Amino acid sequence: ANVFRFAFQGDIKSLDPYSLKESFTIGMHGAAYESLVTRDKDLNLAPQLAESWETPEPTRWRFHLRKNVKFHDGTDFTADDVIFSAARVRAAGSNFQTNVPSDAEFVKVDDHTVDMVLKKPNPIAIFQFSTWYIMSRSWAEKNGATAPSPASAASPSYAALHENGTGPFVITEHQPGVRTVFKKFPGYWGNVESNVDEAVFTTIGNAATRVAALLSGEVDWIDPVPLQDQPRVESSGNAVVMAGPELRTVFLGMDQWRDELKDSSVKGKNPFKDPRVRQAFYLAIDEDTIAKRVMRGQATPSALLIAPSLYARSGEFKRPAYDAKKAKALLTEAGYPDGFSLTMDCPNDRYVNDEAICQAVVSMLARIGVKVNLNAQPKAKYFAKVLAPAYDTSFYLVGWTPSSQDSHNILYEIAGCRGDGKSGRGGWNLGNYCSPKVDALADQVEGETDSKARDAEIKDGFDTIQGEWGYIPLHQQALAWGVSKKVTLVQRPDNMLMLYWVSKQP
Amino acid sequence: MSAAAPYVEVDGLRRVFDVSKPWLNRMIERAPRQTLKAVDGVAFSIARGETFALVGESGSGKSTVARMVVGLLPPSGGEVRITGISMTDPRQAAARRRLRARIQMIFQDPYASMNPRWRVGAIVAEPIRAFDLIQGEAAIRARVGALLELVGLHPDDARKYPHAFSGGQRQRIAIARALASEAEFLVGDEPTSALDVSVQAQILNLMRDLQDRLGLTYLFISHNLAVVRHMATRVGVMYLGRLVEVGGGREIFVQPRHPYTRMLLDAVPDLAHIGRSRVPVAGEIPNPIDPPPGCTFNPRCPLANARCRSEVPELRNGVACHAAEEGRLPA
Amino acid sequence: MLAFLLRRAFQSVVVLAVVGLIAFSMFRFAGDPVNQIVGPDTPVAERAEIRRSLGLDDPTLVQFGRYAGNVLRGDFGISYQFRQPVAALLAERMPATLELAFCATVFALTVGILMGVYCALRRDTVLAKLFQAVSLVGVSLPTFLIGILLIFLFSVTLGWLPSYGRGDTVRLGWWTTGFLTLTGLKALILPSITLGLFQMTLIMRLVRAEMLEVLRTDYIRFARARGLTTHAVHFGHALKNTLVPVITIAGLQLGSVIAFSIITETVFQWPGMGLLFVQAVQNVDIPIMAAYLLLVAAIFVTINLAVDLLYTVVDPRLRLSTGRTA
């Protein structure tokens, strides 16, 4: 059998396709599960379980479902499954609630036709459908998996350990944290590009071990290849580094919400509420050097919170030049001639060289007198600290890929005012940067169907953020897959490995 | 002190050790609680200036008696009185504290009886400081020097550590320490059995000289009958925790009455009898946990009869033996 | 013997109970477990409901009692990270760790004893000195560095041995074994050496020291005086006596091999309990941590008991439990 072995630094945490929104896991689910609408090798929307769709009215989307599709348990795929999945994906406990518009109502027209009825027009309503996988209603009901695994469950969810999709691969073995085995599904409806009979996934957390496994030919694919090891992989002769721009933008956020900064030498006020301080921070960070040294040239410095490929007019934005002197002056002007101290939160196993970036930031800020106490932690602890409900951070680093591949997501999730927490906006606006203007623009953009006007509104929004120094964008990191020369596959900028595009010389 | 009031009186002294297995074992194996009568009803007295010796085979309870006499081990029964002061009576605690300084012990292994990390000067001075006998460092040092000279060492030796001395010298230091606290009663538990004969002679002579000069009273323990013969004014013979014969030094050695005493004396090789084979007595000392009934010596005794196997003989006229009482002793 | 076993069993239960209590009280100190269970966007009311349903509002002792009861029934709770019963997770990972620990121990014991005996018998040879020096280097470098250097040498540069994982395993009931396949056996080599190196050094030094002591004893002199062959003296008498104290230490070490395996497992991505534990620590997955600690304690206690029994097999003096041994 032609076996493809691959290793990732993290794990496929759960097989339930609605439980965790994480690129690699979603990609892996994509081998076994399928969605109505998928994205092709260039990230364009493409039909999958829906052979075609149309919008008879602006608020009605009609999907014509593919016939003769079978789930892995042998049952047929029908409109009931779509309606069931639409309900399940928006149920409590799902991590993908926003993938399907919350106001959408799904109506069965016949066994192979489904309508989605919206309350108001939405041009991007199906943009996130590619990661909404369709599950079998009968299977879920039979196995008590009709709801996404609830957090407080005292017994494990069946769906977390078992899979029943329509995709080209069947997951025959899944040991959480250890290995997962995919086998070709003989009853698949379509033709599969992949010539792989079996794919074995292993988690290898330790970077050195992971690289060693690739170099010694024990695995055919690894992700990520640490930046410093890329030359070595390239020169090894049996593997190459597939590098490419990633959609994720890495940026720094500042707490503009609390009245007194946590864990800081400044008492009684919050320096970040002063735009001059934010500007000083922005100007003090020499992103070019970070990209060159820390990222070894494998990063694109960015002036925006979105990747250039996702926004047509991104070329119009420029990063203000590094200027430590001016930064220092701004600080003095703001009343901090001797700087101040604060704590920075940073993950150390989430993004490429994340901790090293933070360290570089710390030493650059030290030069304008700002003493940063760096608190670098594994992602699990980091996110538990900085995300809702505590938002326990003063200064932090995160990376963001708009799941809709669209700028609205940035204006809404990253730059939207959190308010009292009920606005729904700003879920990832950890420092609560807040500009009513941006909120208004985001609403406008959501309903705007004219793409030119839409782009202008977006530009207005981004200009506002930059003008108020709301965030400090750093760069788009590069993807770095280590791939055996025996293997051909497709690397999409969303960093998902799709098994059905993998081929290996036997 | 009149001759009627002995210096040391030991009365019905008993000591029982619990040697049972742990509780759980006893429960499971249904084994009873086991006790070992190390000392069983021992009584004797020592007059001032006298040397009383205890002899007996290993395990007969000599050391246990000694440790009870000096108060290192509480007796299970009976009493020890020294100059009339009880070593156990709580009402006489204050008097006993004063008495402490006058009772000292010399141990078998002189090296083990000294803290190897202490200098000889500190070792000898320790009782002086503990009992607060002399004030002032200089005075203490002078006294230590004098004590070392007394036992035949040089005052400068006070600066050395015990390991720098030979066995005999160490035992001298131990004696100097015992004397440091104005002791008048010394208990020696085999004080020379770790030493060579020639060194033993030095120490035995020293002990006797000190006794003559300072009027010391000794309780002297040894398993070497010849040494006991040399040192003792009176001798007690112990067997399995009991005193089987007590008497004046000469008496015991010239006219032993108890068969055990006779056996012991017969077993001693003597320079006087070159080439003579001894008549070894059969058997070894029985297990003290499970002693034979009646007279504990009966399994090894050539004179044992039915009474000996059932009835424990009392110590009368200095001997605890049915045969002696019944006049069955051969000449 | 029965009494001995009973007493030890009782002590073991006490030890386990204490470990359990410690493990349990970590729930208290590690903060609110609910935060570890739910996502960031869970409303306060739902959190309270979860807390109530998990019984976290009860007094500590009640919680401990319930926990102990659950543990006795084999229920160790649900992992926060994996949302799966901890018992199942550990059971799945246990064969990997035990096989690794077994191989590492066998390696440490055989090589350690051989080298120790050699160093004691030929204490002044160059080779003996070399063994001692090299063994010290083994304890002077952190295990993880040794592991990575081994990978670098044997996997990447020479390409002889795998760098991660267990290779192919065969399932025998619930147990998975790597002993039955070639890849499985090869995969065991590097991790076993890495894990066993430290213990090997200890055992070697212990054997050497003990053997030197034993060689000085009277019964060895007497054995020589009886004209026994050198071989009989060294291996029949000296080594056997040396092993008595070595067994205890080796037993203690065996327990720590299992605990130490967390580092080796991390380096070699060995899918065992140690790896699970490290992830649990990083993710504050307390049910896993607690269960792992309990399990290690149980294994340790069992090994200790086995060592004590072995002891009595080797040393006849210990078979008599009466007070009258001379």
Place this chain on the structure above:
Amino acid sequence: MSEPILSVRDLRVAFETRRGSLPAIDGVSFDIGRGEILGVVGESGAGKSVTGSAVIGLLDPPGRIVGGEIRLGGERIDTLPPERMRRVRGRRIGMIFQDPLTSLDPLYRVGEQIVETIRTHTDLSARAARTRAIDLLAEVGIPAPERRIDGYPHEFSGGMRQRVVIALALAAEPELIIADEPTTALDVSVQAQVITLLKRLCREHGTAVMLVTHDMGVIAEAADRVAVMYSGRIAEIGPVEAVVRNPRHPYAVGLMGAIPTLTQGSGRLAQIPGAMPRLTAIPPGCAFHPRCPKVFGRCRVDRPEPIRTDAAPARTGSDPASSSPSAVACHLYDPDAADRPAPAGGEPPVAFHAEPLQVR
């Protein structure tokens, strides 16, 4: 006297230590005849055990023989290769150590240890060896040997253990037994039993014995001849009667006087002042001279050689010890020594005074 079983000539043993080479044995010569028991006495550290170990070839490193020769039944054994020497041990020379508890391997049954020894030296089958082991145990007076043979050493009492050790030493019927303080750890009553046993067995088997001990009493009872050692040399050697009743060497005189006896009353003991020198500081000349009451000029310079005292004067050049059972190493008895204080007569030339501690 016929050809001796053991013949030691001018034996020298040194310990190489960091403080230099220490001469533990310095020119020791003696013979033991067939069936003879030679007692070796002397203070602790005199070199008794080292002599025994040297004879059986078991000196602990860093000790080694640096001179002299040892012959067993005429054959030189100190130069034998290790493997051949091993076959001499146990087979031709047996050994008994002081402490019977520590002499036996605690992990093996008594029978296993005896059978092991027998089978190492003979071709007996395991069954035959076991039968022989039971016989041996019976011979040394262990009751119910067929049952006790399967016991472990710790199940035996001290006296019993020493009997087992003796049985082991006799297992291969050696010509010579070296007994290093075989009774020191035992009670007097048991001691008497063991010594009597040893004597009987040796007489019956014609085995020669080198009996090392502290205890003059034991020597007096058991030995035919006695060697008094001091600081690595033999001070005096001769028949027991002569040495005990009429010692000549001042050290032997002191030693005999220091021994308390049952018959003697409670007078003072004679005492030799001071202590034996350490190996690191052996005085020049006669090692005993700093303690000797009869010391004279030559003692401080010249080391005294053994002088025959029983038969014809030894100055004829013949080896003093080979044919003569008696010798003393003291200048007092050297007819050539002009300045010696008193002639050697029938009376002991020296006497130690049991002087009381003087009170000034």
Place this chain on the structure above:
Amino acid sequence: MSTSVDEAALAPPLPTGAPLAPEAPRSGFARFLGSDLWASFQRSKLAMGALAVTVLLFGLAFSAPWIAPQNPYDPAQLELINSNLPPLWAADGQAPFVLGTDDQGRDVLSAVLYGLRLSLIIGLLGVAVSGTLGIALGLVAGYFGGIVDAVVMRVADVQLTFPAILIALVVDGVAKAAFGGALDTNATILLIVVSIGLSFWVQYARTVRSSVMVERGKDYVQAARLIGLSSPVIMVRHVLPNVTGPVFVIATINLALAIITEATLSFLGTGLPETMPSLGTLIRTGNRFLFSGEWWIVAFPGAALAGLVLAINLLGDWLRDALNPKLQ
């Protein structure tokens, strides 16, 4: 009756064998120089070498702030431009970075010196904590015996169940979860020290306890009891000094172990932050550059750690042999 020596005119001392050279009073150090320990030390070239290395490394570590070219803990001194420079002697080496720089432009030499200092401080403090705890508990257990002893020893058994890293991991994990980001570097150091202290005390306690039980039965303790000294006084004045030898040996070996443990914790991600690296942190960081050819980032800290631990171990070994009377 009293023996007054003043009035008792004494005979001249009996001859006592070899004449006693009157010893001049000497200081403790002079005594050490004259002792067997020192003599055995002088004979052992290995021990001397080990001591030289140890002293050198201690010296370097504790003078780091004065001799290091850079303060690697001060972020303002790090220039990203200088990152990943090889050692001076390599082709691209650059002054003043003698041993090269790491990925943050940190001077490796300075980092090693400061890291050494931090590792040593943790090791020494860890040993101090575990030693104090262990000796105290061992004394109490050995002295009081009975139920106290049983309790202490059962606790020790439980403790033995968990090797150092497990305890450290758990303590660290729980503390971090409890205090979150509030832990600064000093608190982290304290945490590691406490973890090490908690996991290493058993050995001391067991050793001290068994020594105390042996010493307690010795005649010199009986002699002291006879004088009427109270048991605590006897324990402290008589027994304690006699158990220091083995304790010292354990302490040496444990110092080495503690340093390794800290390094291992670093590897598992619970050690010191990368901004304030110990040797362990440096090795963990440098590990990442092992395959990429930037060997100097791991090699020099690794060599420093191995050298230090090896030297201390050798010293401990020698000490163990030298203090073992049976081996002399």
